[in-house]
Amino acid sequence: MNKVVNAPTPPYYAVIAPAELADDIRGYPELAARLVALAKTQPGFLGIESGFQKGFALAVSYWASLESIQSWRVNAHHMLAKEKGKTLWFTKYVTRIAKVERVY
């Protein structure tokens, strides 16, 4: 997971997902890893970068199109995992959809 993603030439899309975490995040790293493994099987998935600080997680996944993001968004496993995240581990989070226009 800890590699710079080798994405194709822009444009492509980024899903930027920051989350403030509760003190007790038992179970979160394992679920996140399973979710990444599942994302990798999705059409249009280009890669993911992520990092942590105390109480904070940041993930950026890359996708070929808005359609591929939408399909992943409504994936049942993904939805359940997000629900669990919101209930158990995330005290604040947003999802930002962004179009990568340029890379240098």
Next chain:
Amino acid sequence: MNKVVNAPTPPYYAVIAPAELADDIRGYPELAARLVALAKTQPGFLGIESGFQKGFALAVSYWASLESIQSWRVNAHHMLAKEKGKTLWFTKYVTRIAKVERVY
């Protein structure tokens, strides 16, 4: 630093900056902190989110416009810091400029 950025309603811009790090990153956290303090004084800066893993750093900064990103890009302190990063600490990195179109 470890908070979800409270950005305005889209559109706005994100600078996604992942970097693979060398083993010895002495000096890097201090320089990064100084750079964030400086970025906060720049016109159009909306906030920054960042995280780490062993050997990997991910930062996403948010900006009001492409012009504000360009001004920051050519800021002398910023350029020097990036140069130092490339020389001393980053084994691989890219900078992705993305337009945040939607937040949910």
